[in-house]
Amino acid sequence: MATALVTGASAGLGEEFAWQLATAGHDLVVTARSRDRLSELADVVASATGVSVEVLAADLSLPDGREQVASRLADSSRPVSLLVNNAGFATGKGFLASSWEEEAAMHDVLVTAPLRLTHAALPGMIERGHGAVLNVASIAAHLGDSTYAAHKRWLVEFTSALAGQLRGTGVTATAVLPGMTRTEFHSKPTLEHYRAELPEFAWLSAEQVVSAALTGVRRGAVTVTPSVRYQAAGTLARLTPKAVTRRMGSMGSRR
Template sequence: MPRAAYSEAMATALITGASRGLGEEFAWQLATARHDVVLVARDSDRMSEIADTIRSAAGVEVEVLQADLADPAALDRVADRLADPDRPISLLVNNAGYGLGRSILETTWEDEKAALDVLVTAPMRLSQVAAKAMVDRGHGAILNVSSIAAHLANSSYGAHKRWVLDFTQALAGQLRGTGVSATAVIPGLVRTEFHDAPDLVHMREEYPDAAWLSAEQVVASALAAVRRKAVTVTPSARYAAGAGLLHLVPKSLTRRSRSQRRG
Protein backbone atom coordinates (compact mmCIF):
# COMPACT_ATOMS: atom_id res chain seq x y z
CA MET A 1 0.00 0.00 0.00
CA PRO A 2 1.49 3.42 -0.91
CA ARG A 3 2.67 5.58 1.97
CA ALA A 4 0.47 8.63 2.45
CA ALA A 5 1.98 11.80 1.09
CA TYR A 6 0.40 14.12 3.65
CA SER A 7 3.20 14.51 6.16
CA GLU A 8 2.43 16.97 8.95
CA ALA A 9 4.03 15.31 11.96
CA MET A 10 1.58 13.54 14.27
CA ALA A 11 -1.39 15.21 12.61
CA THR A 12 -4.93 14.02 13.18
CA ALA A 13 -7.18 13.60 10.15
CA LEU A 14 -10.98 13.48 10.16
CA ILE A 15 -12.47 11.51 7.28
CA THR A 16 -16.16 11.40 6.38
CA GLY A 17 -17.61 8.37 4.63
CA ALA A 18 -14.82 6.35 6.25
CA SER A 19 -16.51 2.97 6.52
CA ARG A 20 -15.81 1.83 2.95
CA GLY A 21 -14.35 2.75 -0.43
CA LEU A 22 -12.16 5.83 -0.73
CA GLY A 23 -12.87 6.83 2.87
CA GLU A 24 -11.54 3.55 4.22
CA GLU A 25 -8.48 3.85 1.96
CA PHE A 26 -7.84 7.41 3.18
CA ALA A 27 -7.93 6.10 6.75
CA TRP A 28 -5.44 3.32 5.98
CA GLN A 29 -2.95 5.45 4.07
CA LEU A 30 -2.99 8.19 6.69
CA ALA A 31 -2.71 5.70 9.55
CA THR A 32 0.21 3.84 7.96
CA ALA A 33 1.94 7.22 7.64
CA ARG A 34 1.55 7.53 11.43
CA HIS A 35 -1.38 9.94 11.61
CA ASP A 36 -4.18 9.53 14.12
CA VAL A 37 -7.58 9.35 12.43
CA VAL A 38 -11.20 10.16 13.24
CA LEU A 39 -13.60 7.99 11.24
CA VAL A 40 -17.04 9.42 10.45
CA ALA A 41 -19.82 7.37 8.81
CA ARG A 42 -23.28 5.96 9.36
CA ASP A 43 -22.19 2.33 9.80
CA SER A 44 -20.78 2.20 13.33
CA ASP A 45 -20.23 -1.58 13.28
CA ARG A 46 -18.16 -1.44 10.10
CA MET A 47 -16.18 1.55 11.41
CA SER A 48 -15.47 -0.23 14.69
CA GLU A 49 -14.04 -3.21 12.81
CA ILE A 50 -11.86 -0.95 10.67
CA ALA A 51 -10.76 1.02 13.73
CA ASP A 52 -9.68 -2.13 15.60
CA THR A 53 -7.71 -3.36 12.60
CA ILE A 54 -6.00 -0.02 12.02
CA ARG A 55 -5.05 0.30 15.69
CA SER A 56 -3.48 -3.15 15.66
CA ALA A 57 -1.70 -2.76 12.34
CA ALA A 58 -0.59 0.88 12.48
CA GLY A 59 -0.38 1.61 16.20
CA VAL A 60 -2.17 4.96 15.96
CA GLU A 61 -5.16 6.43 17.73
CA VAL A 62 -8.46 5.82 15.95
CA GLU A 63 -11.66 7.56 16.99
CA VAL A 64 -15.09 6.52 15.69
CA LEU A 65 -17.88 9.07 15.26
CA GLN A 66 -21.18 7.66 14.01
CA ALA A 67 -23.11 10.26 11.99
CA ASP A 68 -25.54 10.48 9.11
CA LEU A 69 -24.53 13.78 7.52
CA ALA A 70 -28.05 14.28 6.14
CA ASP A 71 -29.19 14.66 9.77
CA PRO A 72 -28.59 18.23 11.03
CA ALA A 73 -28.02 17.07 14.60
CA ALA A 74 -25.42 14.53 13.48
CA LEU A 75 -23.72 17.14 11.30
CA ASP A 76 -23.56 19.42 14.34
CA ARG A 77 -21.72 16.67 16.27
CA VAL A 78 -19.09 16.36 13.55
CA ALA A 79 -18.72 20.14 13.36
CA ASP A 80 -18.24 20.28 17.14
CA ARG A 81 -15.49 17.66 16.91
CA LEU A 82 -13.71 19.71 14.23
CA ALA A 83 -13.93 22.86 16.35
CA ASP A 84 -12.61 21.25 19.56
CA PRO A 85 -9.45 23.24 20.44
CA ASP A 86 -8.19 20.52 22.79
CA ARG A 87 -8.22 17.86 20.05
CA PRO A 88 -7.17 19.70 16.89
CA ILE A 89 -7.82 18.30 13.42
CA SER A 90 -5.07 19.10 10.92
CA LEU A 91 -6.61 17.46 7.85
CA LEU A 92 -10.31 17.30 6.97
CA VAL A 93 -11.28 14.88 4.20
CA ASN A 94 -14.82 15.54 2.95
CA ASN A 95 -15.35 12.20 1.23
CA ALA A 96 -18.90 11.09 2.16
CA GLY A 97 -21.25 10.75 -0.77
CA TYR A 98 -23.39 8.54 -2.93
CA GLY A 99 -25.17 8.54 -6.26
CA LEU A 100 -28.90 8.10 -6.68
CA GLY A 101 -28.50 6.47 -10.08
CA ARG A 102 -31.87 7.82 -11.23
CA SER A 103 -33.05 10.99 -12.92
CA ILE A 104 -34.90 13.69 -11.01
CA LEU A 105 -38.09 12.48 -12.69
CA GLU A 106 -37.69 9.15 -10.91
CA THR A 107 -36.60 10.29 -7.45
CA THR A 108 -38.53 11.84 -4.59
CA TRP A 109 -37.84 15.22 -3.02
CA GLU A 110 -36.65 13.37 0.09
CA ASP A 111 -34.10 11.47 -2.04
CA GLU A 112 -32.77 14.64 -3.62
CA LYS A 113 -32.70 16.65 -0.39
CA ALA A 114 -30.72 13.95 1.45
CA ALA A 115 -28.19 13.76 -1.38
CA LEU A 116 -27.86 17.55 -1.44
CA ASP A 117 -27.29 17.62 2.32
CA VAL A 118 -24.54 14.99 2.18
CA LEU A 119 -22.81 16.18 -0.99
CA VAL A 120 -23.12 19.97 -0.61
CA THR A 121 -24.35 21.12 2.80
CA ALA A 122 -22.04 18.90 4.84
CA PRO A 123 -18.81 19.78 2.96
CA MET A 124 -19.62 23.49 3.20
CA ARG A 125 -20.42 23.36 6.91
CA LEU A 126 -17.45 21.19 7.84
CA SER A 127 -15.04 23.11 5.62
CA GLN A 128 -16.05 26.41 7.22
CA VAL A 129 -15.68 25.07 10.76
CA ALA A 130 -12.36 23.40 9.97
CA ALA A 131 -10.99 26.43 8.11
CA LYS A 132 -11.69 28.78 11.02
CA ALA A 133 -10.06 26.44 13.55
CA MET A 134 -7.06 25.79 11.29
CA VAL A 135 -6.49 29.45 10.47
CA ASP A 136 -6.47 30.25 14.18
CA ARG A 137 -3.65 27.68 14.57
CA GLY A 138 -1.87 28.82 11.39
CA HIS A 139 -1.81 25.44 9.65
CA GLY A 140 -4.02 22.69 8.25
CA ALA A 141 -5.55 21.31 5.08
CA ILE A 142 -8.99 20.56 3.66
CA LEU A 143 -9.43 17.89 0.99
CA ASN A 144 -12.77 17.66 -0.83
CA VAL A 145 -13.67 14.73 -3.07
CA SER A 146 -15.25 15.93 -6.31
CA SER A 147 -15.68 13.83 -9.47
CA ILE A 148 -15.09 13.80 -13.20
CA ALA A 149 -18.90 14.03 -13.28
CA ALA A 150 -18.41 17.69 -12.33
CA HIS A 151 -17.51 18.32 -15.97
CA LEU A 152 -20.80 16.91 -17.25
CA ALA A 153 -24.27 18.45 -17.20
CA ASN A 154 -26.51 15.42 -16.96
CA SER A 155 -27.34 14.65 -13.30
CA SER A 156 -27.92 16.24 -9.92
CA TYR A 157 -24.91 14.23 -8.71
CA GLY A 158 -22.75 15.92 -11.34
CA ALA A 159 -24.13 19.31 -10.32
CA HIS A 160 -23.30 18.64 -6.67
CA LYS A 161 -19.76 17.57 -7.57
CA ARG A 162 -19.36 20.68 -9.75
CA TRP A 163 -20.28 22.74 -6.70
CA VAL A 164 -17.64 20.89 -4.64
CA LEU A 165 -15.00 21.72 -7.26
CA ASP A 166 -15.98 25.40 -7.56
CA PHE A 167 -16.34 25.79 -3.81
CA THR A 168 -12.90 24.32 -3.18
CA GLN A 169 -11.31 26.66 -5.68
CA ALA A 170 -13.02 29.64 -4.03
CA LEU A 171 -12.01 28.41 -0.58
CA ALA A 172 -8.39 28.01 -1.65
CA GLY A 173 -8.36 31.65 -2.75
CA GLN A 174 -9.84 32.84 0.53
CA LEU A 175 -7.27 30.82 2.51
CA ARG A 176 -4.26 32.18 0.65
CA GLY A 177 -1.58 33.34 3.04
CA THR A 178 -3.15 31.72 6.12
CA GLY A 179 -1.08 28.54 6.23
CA VAL A 180 -4.21 26.50 5.43
CA SER A 181 -4.82 24.89 2.04
CA ALA A 182 -7.84 23.52 0.18
CA THR A 183 -7.65 20.79 -2.46
CA ALA A 184 -10.25 19.07 -4.63
CA VAL A 185 -9.54 15.60 -6.01
CA ILE A 186 -11.38 14.78 -9.24
CA PRO A 187 -11.39 11.00 -9.75
CA GLY A 188 -13.12 9.09 -12.48
CA LEU A 189 -14.63 5.66 -12.03
CA VAL A 190 -13.12 3.92 -9.00
CA ARG A 191 -13.40 0.25 -8.07
CA THR A 192 -15.10 0.48 -4.67
CA GLU A 193 -18.31 -0.72 -3.07
CA PHE A 194 -19.98 2.46 -4.32
CA HIS A 195 -21.08 0.61 -7.45
CA ASP A 196 -22.67 -2.23 -5.48
CA ALA A 197 -25.83 -0.11 -5.17
CA PRO A 198 -28.70 -1.60 -7.24
CA ASP A 199 -29.04 1.47 -9.46
CA LEU A 200 -25.29 1.67 -10.10
CA VAL A 201 -24.09 -1.93 -10.37
CA HIS A 202 -24.74 -1.99 -14.13
CA MET A 203 -21.83 0.43 -14.59
CA ARG A 204 -19.35 -2.32 -13.72
CA GLU A 205 -20.14 -4.03 -17.02
CA GLU A 206 -20.79 -0.93 -19.12
CA TYR A 207 -17.27 0.48 -18.80
CA PRO A 208 -14.03 -1.30 -19.80
CA ASP A 209 -11.34 -2.19 -17.26
CA ALA A 210 -9.15 0.64 -18.53
CA ALA A 211 -11.73 3.18 -17.37
CA TRP A 212 -11.49 2.15 -13.72
CA LEU A 213 -9.04 3.48 -11.15
CA SER A 214 -7.98 1.82 -7.91
CA ALA A 215 -8.79 3.40 -4.56
CA GLU A 216 -5.09 3.20 -3.66
CA GLN A 217 -4.14 5.26 -6.71
CA VAL A 218 -6.78 7.92 -6.12
CA VAL A 219 -5.99 8.38 -2.44
CA ALA A 220 -2.21 8.45 -2.90
CA SER A 221 -2.58 11.07 -5.63
CA ALA A 222 -4.97 13.15 -3.51
CA LEU A 223 -2.69 13.15 -0.47
CA ALA A 224 0.33 14.03 -2.59
CA ALA A 225 -1.64 17.02 -3.91
CA VAL A 226 -2.42 18.09 -0.34
CA ARG A 227 1.31 18.02 0.44
CA ARG A 228 1.99 20.22 -2.62
CA LYS A 229 -0.91 22.51 -1.62
CA ALA A 230 -2.35 21.96 -5.11
CA VAL A 231 -5.88 23.28 -5.52
CA THR A 232 -7.06 20.50 -7.85
CA VAL A 233 -5.79 17.08 -8.87
CA THR A 234 -7.12 14.50 -11.33
CA PRO A 235 -5.45 11.19 -10.40
CA SER A 236 -5.22 9.77 -13.91
CA ALA A 237 -3.64 11.12 -17.09
CA ARG A 238 -6.53 9.65 -19.08
CA TYR A 239 -9.16 11.39 -16.99
CA ALA A 240 -7.19 14.64 -16.93
CA ALA A 241 -7.09 14.61 -20.73
CA GLY A 242 -10.77 13.71 -20.86
CA ALA A 243 -11.65 16.59 -18.55
CA GLY A 244 -9.79 18.95 -20.85
CA LEU A 245 -11.76 17.70 -23.82
CA LEU A 246 -15.03 18.04 -21.93
CA HIS A 247 -14.37 21.75 -21.53
CA LEU A 248 -14.48 21.99 -25.32
CA VAL A 249 -17.64 19.89 -25.76
CA PRO A 250 -20.93 21.81 -25.79
CA LYS A 251 -23.00 21.07 -22.69
CA SER A 252 -25.89 20.25 -25.01
CA LEU A 253 -23.99 17.07 -25.93
CA THR A 254 -23.04 15.99 -22.41
CA ARG A 255 -26.63 16.50 -21.31
CA ARG A 256 -27.63 13.72 -23.71
CA SER A 257 -25.18 11.19 -22.29
CA ARG A 258 -26.01 8.66 -19.61
CA SER A 259 -25.62 10.02 -16.11
CA GLN A 260 -22.03 9.71 -14.87
CA ARG A 261 -23.04 8.79 -11.36
CA ARG A 262 -19.70 8.42 -9.69
CA GLY A 263 -16.11 9.44 -9.85
Protein backbone atom coordinates in the same frame (compact mmCIF):
# COMPACT_ATOMS: atom_id res chain seq x y z
CA MET B 1 1.01 13.76 15.87
CA ALA B 2 -1.38 15.34 13.35
CA THR B 3 -5.01 14.19 13.27
CA ALA B 4 -7.13 13.70 10.15
CA LEU B 5 -10.91 13.43 10.11
CA VAL B 6 -12.37 11.34 7.28
CA THR B 7 -16.08 11.27 6.49
CA GLY B 8 -17.61 8.22 4.85
CA ALA B 9 -14.72 6.20 6.24
CA SER B 10 -16.43 2.83 6.63
CA ALA B 11 -15.89 1.70 3.02
CA GLY B 12 -14.52 2.58 -0.41
CA LEU B 13 -12.32 5.64 -0.78
CA GLY B 14 -12.94 6.65 2.83
CA GLU B 15 -11.53 3.38 4.11
CA GLU B 16 -8.53 3.76 1.82
CA PHE B 17 -7.96 7.32 3.05
CA ALA B 18 -7.98 5.99 6.61
CA TRP B 19 -5.39 3.34 5.80
CA GLN B 20 -3.03 5.60 3.86
CA LEU B 21 -3.22 8.40 6.43
CA ALA B 22 -2.68 6.00 9.32
CA THR B 23 0.27 4.39 7.53
CA ALA B 24 1.76 7.87 7.15
CA GLY B 25 1.46 8.37 10.92
CA HIS B 26 -1.73 10.40 11.26
CA ASP B 27 -4.10 9.82 14.13
CA LEU B 28 -7.65 9.50 12.83
CA VAL B 29 -11.24 10.44 13.49
CA VAL B 30 -13.39 8.24 11.28
CA THR B 31 -17.04 9.03 10.64
CA ALA B 32 -19.91 7.28 8.87
CA ARG B 33 -23.42 6.10 9.68
CA SER B 34 -22.47 2.55 10.73
CA ARG B 35 -20.82 2.41 14.15
CA ASP B 36 -20.19 -1.33 13.79
CA ARG B 37 -18.24 -0.97 10.54
CA LEU B 38 -16.33 2.03 11.88
CA SER B 39 -15.40 0.21 15.07
CA GLU B 40 -14.17 -2.78 13.10
CA LEU B 41 -12.07 -0.51 10.87
CA ALA B 42 -10.72 1.41 13.85
CA ASP B 43 -9.59 -1.76 15.61
CA VAL B 44 -7.82 -3.14 12.57
CA VAL B 45 -6.15 0.14 11.56
CA ALA B 46 -5.03 0.97 15.08
CA SER B 47 -3.63 -2.52 15.61
CA ALA B 48 -1.77 -2.53 12.30
CA THR B 49 -0.33 1.01 12.40
CA GLY B 50 -0.18 2.02 16.06
CA VAL B 51 -2.08 5.28 15.57
CA SER B 52 -5.09 6.44 17.57
CA VAL B 53 -8.42 5.97 15.78
CA GLU B 54 -11.51 7.71 17.17
CA VAL B 55 -14.95 6.52 16.04
CA LEU B 56 -17.68 9.08 15.44
CA ALA B 57 -20.91 7.60 14.07
CA ALA B 58 -23.03 10.29 12.41
CA ASP B 59 -25.47 10.58 9.52
CA LEU B 60 -24.46 13.63 7.46
CA SER B 61 -27.83 13.75 5.73
CA LEU B 62 -29.30 14.90 9.06
CA PRO B 63 -28.71 18.24 10.84
CA ASP B 64 -27.85 16.54 14.14
CA GLY B 65 -25.28 14.34 12.45
CA ARG B 66 -23.61 17.29 10.75
CA GLU B 67 -23.51 19.26 13.98
CA GLN B 68 -22.00 16.32 15.83
CA VAL B 69 -19.07 16.18 13.42
CA ALA B 70 -18.81 19.99 13.27
CA SER B 71 -18.47 20.13 17.06
CA ARG B 72 -15.60 17.64 16.94
CA LEU B 73 -13.84 19.69 14.27
CA ALA B 74 -14.23 22.89 16.31
CA ASP B 75 -12.80 21.31 19.49
CA SER B 76 -9.57 23.26 20.02
CA SER B 77 -8.39 20.81 22.67
CA ARG B 78 -8.26 18.04 20.06
CA PRO B 79 -7.20 19.80 16.86
CA VAL B 80 -7.81 18.30 13.43
CA SER B 81 -5.19 19.20 10.82
CA LEU B 82 -6.78 17.54 7.78
CA LEU B 83 -10.47 17.33 6.96
CA VAL B 84 -11.36 14.84 4.22
CA ASN B 85 -14.89 15.49 2.97
CA ASN B 86 -15.35 12.11 1.32
CA ALA B 87 -18.86 10.94 2.26
CA GLY B 88 -21.15 10.63 -0.72
CA PHE B 89 -23.79 8.65 -2.54
CA ALA B 90 -25.86 8.86 -5.69
CA THR B 91 -29.44 7.91 -6.42
CA GLY B 92 -28.50 6.35 -9.75
CA LYS B 93 -31.63 7.95 -11.19
CA GLY B 94 -32.45 11.03 -13.18
CA PHE B 95 -33.92 13.99 -11.30
CA LEU B 96 -37.43 13.33 -12.62
CA ALA B 97 -37.32 9.70 -11.49
CA SER B 98 -36.04 10.26 -7.96
CA SER B 99 -38.06 11.28 -4.92
CA TRP B 100 -37.70 14.60 -3.16
CA GLU B 101 -36.38 12.76 -0.08
CA GLU B 102 -33.63 11.12 -2.15
CA GLU B 103 -32.63 14.40 -3.80
CA ALA B 104 -32.65 16.30 -0.50
CA ALA B 105 -30.51 13.67 1.22
CA MET B 106 -28.00 13.66 -1.64
CA HIS B 107 -27.76 17.46 -1.55
CA ASP B 108 -27.24 17.45 2.22
CA VAL B 109 -24.44 14.86 2.05
CA LEU B 110 -22.67 16.21 -1.05
CA VAL B 111 -23.12 19.97 -0.52
CA THR B 112 -24.42 20.95 2.91
CA ALA B 113 -22.12 18.63 4.86
CA PRO B 114 -18.82 19.72 3.22
CA LEU B 115 -19.88 23.36 3.59
CA ARG B 116 -20.76 22.98 7.27
CA LEU B 117 -17.78 20.85 8.23
CA THR B 118 -15.30 23.07 6.40
CA HIS B 119 -16.77 26.12 8.12
CA ALA B 120 -16.29 24.41 11.49
CA ALA B 121 -12.74 23.25 10.80
CA LEU B 122 -11.16 26.36 9.29
CA PRO B 123 -11.04 28.79 12.25
CA GLY B 124 -8.84 26.47 14.29
CA MET B 125 -6.62 25.60 11.34
CA ILE B 126 -6.11 29.28 10.51
CA GLU B 127 -5.38 30.14 14.13
CA ARG B 128 -2.74 27.39 14.27
CA GLY B 129 -1.31 28.46 10.91
CA HIS B 130 -1.53 25.08 9.22
CA GLY B 131 -4.06 22.57 7.97
CA ALA B 132 -5.85 21.35 4.88
CA VAL B 133 -9.31 20.55 3.55
CA LEU B 134 -9.61 17.81 0.93
CA ASN B 135 -12.92 17.57 -0.92
CA VAL B 136 -13.71 14.44 -2.90
CA ALA B 137 -15.46 15.62 -6.06
CA SER B 138 -15.76 13.64 -9.30
CA ILE B 139 -14.92 13.78 -12.99
CA ALA B 140 -18.72 14.10 -13.33
CA ALA B 141 -18.25 17.74 -12.27
CA HIS B 142 -17.33 18.48 -15.90
CA LEU B 143 -20.67 17.16 -17.17
CA GLY B 144 -24.11 18.71 -17.03
CA ASP B 145 -26.17 15.55 -16.95
CA SER B 146 -27.42 15.09 -13.37
CA THR B 147 -27.93 16.68 -10.00
CA TYR B 148 -25.00 14.57 -8.79
CA ALA B 149 -22.80 16.23 -11.41
CA ALA B 150 -24.12 19.64 -10.39
CA HIS B 151 -23.32 18.99 -6.74
CA LYS B 152 -19.80 17.85 -7.60
CA ARG B 153 -19.32 20.92 -9.80
CA TRP B 154 -20.32 23.07 -6.86
CA LEU B 155 -17.75 21.29 -4.70
CA VAL B 156 -14.98 22.02 -7.22
CA GLU B 157 -15.96 25.69 -7.45
CA PHE B 158 -16.26 25.95 -3.67
CA THR B 159 -12.77 24.50 -3.27
CA SER B 160 -11.32 26.91 -5.80
CA ALA B 161 -12.93 29.91 -4.10
CA LEU B 162 -11.79 28.67 -0.71
CA ALA B 163 -8.20 28.18 -1.88
CA GLY B 164 -8.06 31.82 -2.96
CA GLN B 165 -9.39 33.08 0.35
CA LEU B 166 -6.96 30.89 2.31
CA ARG B 167 -3.88 32.17 0.51
CA GLY B 168 -1.26 33.23 3.05
CA THR B 169 -2.90 31.51 6.02
CA GLY B 170 -0.91 28.27 5.92
CA VAL B 171 -4.13 26.36 5.23
CA THR B 172 -4.94 24.83 1.86
CA ALA B 173 -7.99 23.49 0.02
CA THR B 174 -7.85 20.71 -2.56
CA ALA B 175 -10.51 18.94 -4.64
CA VAL B 176 -9.85 15.52 -6.13
CA LEU B 177 -11.84 14.52 -9.21
CA PRO B 178 -11.77 10.72 -9.53
CA GLY B 179 -13.03 8.90 -12.54
CA MET B 180 -14.67 5.49 -12.30
CA THR B 181 -13.18 3.79 -9.26
CA ARG B 182 -13.58 0.20 -8.09
CA THR B 183 -15.23 0.52 -4.68
CA GLU B 184 -18.54 -0.47 -3.08
CA PHE B 185 -19.97 2.75 -4.54
CA HIS B 186 -20.77 1.05 -7.86
CA SER B 187 -21.99 -2.18 -6.27
CA LYS B 188 -25.41 -0.69 -5.53
CA PRO B 189 -28.22 -2.05 -7.74
CA THR B 190 -28.85 1.33 -9.39
CA LEU B 191 -25.18 1.76 -10.34
CA GLU B 192 -23.73 -1.73 -10.79
CA HIS B 193 -24.46 -1.80 -14.54
CA TYR B 194 -21.37 0.38 -15.01
CA ARG B 195 -19.18 -2.53 -13.95
CA ALA B 196 -20.41 -4.56 -16.91
CA GLU B 197 -20.63 -1.74 -19.45
CA LEU B 198 -17.23 -0.10 -18.99
CA PRO B 199 -13.91 -1.66 -20.09
CA GLU B 200 -11.28 -2.58 -17.54
CA PHE B 201 -8.96 0.27 -18.53
CA ALA B 202 -11.65 2.82 -17.57
CA TRP B 203 -11.42 1.88 -13.91
CA LEU B 204 -9.09 3.27 -11.27
CA SER B 205 -8.21 1.63 -7.98
CA ALA B 206 -8.97 3.26 -4.64
CA GLU B 207 -5.24 3.18 -3.90
CA GLN B 208 -4.49 5.25 -7.02
CA VAL B 209 -7.12 7.85 -6.26
CA VAL B 210 -6.22 8.31 -2.61
CA SER B 211 -2.48 8.41 -3.26
CA ALA B 212 -2.92 11.09 -5.94
CA ALA B 213 -5.27 13.09 -3.69
CA LEU B 214 -2.91 13.10 -0.72
CA THR B 215 0.05 13.98 -2.94
CA GLY B 216 -1.99 16.92 -4.21
CA VAL B 217 -2.68 18.05 -0.65
CA ARG B 218 1.02 17.93 0.21
CA ARG B 219 1.81 20.01 -2.87
CA GLY B 220 -0.94 22.52 -2.15
CA ALA B 221 -2.74 21.76 -5.43
CA VAL B 222 -6.23 23.17 -5.79
CA THR B 223 -7.52 20.38 -8.04
CA VAL B 224 -6.23 16.87 -8.69
CA THR B 225 -7.45 14.48 -11.39
CA PRO B 226 -5.93 11.00 -10.91
CA SER B 227 -4.58 9.32 -14.07
CA VAL B 228 -3.58 10.84 -17.38
CA ARG B 229 -6.61 9.43 -19.20
CA TYR B 230 -9.05 11.14 -16.87
CA GLN B 231 -7.07 14.37 -17.07
CA ALA B 232 -7.54 14.21 -20.83
CA ALA B 233 -11.22 13.28 -20.44
CA GLY B 234 -11.73 16.22 -18.11
CA THR B 235 -10.14 18.61 -20.55
CA LEU B 236 -12.30 17.27 -23.37
CA ALA B 237 -15.45 17.57 -21.26
CA ARG B 238 -14.65 21.18 -20.38
CA LEU B 239 -14.25 22.00 -24.08
CA THR B 240 -17.38 20.13 -25.16
CA PRO B 241 -20.59 22.19 -25.38
CA LYS B 242 -22.84 21.50 -22.40
CA ALA B 243 -25.69 20.64 -24.78
CA VAL B 244 -23.63 17.61 -25.80
CA THR B 245 -22.52 16.54 -22.34
CA ARG B 246 -26.09 16.76 -21.06
CA ARG B 247 -27.02 14.08 -23.58
CA MET B 248 -24.21 11.80 -22.46
CA GLY B 249 -26.21 10.41 -19.56
CA SER B 250 -28.94 11.03 -17.05
CA MET B 251 -27.68 8.83 -14.24
CA GLY B 252 -26.37 9.99 -10.90
CA SER B 253 -22.65 9.20 -10.58
CA ARG B 254 -19.27 8.37 -12.03
CA ARG B 255 -17.21 8.05 -8.86
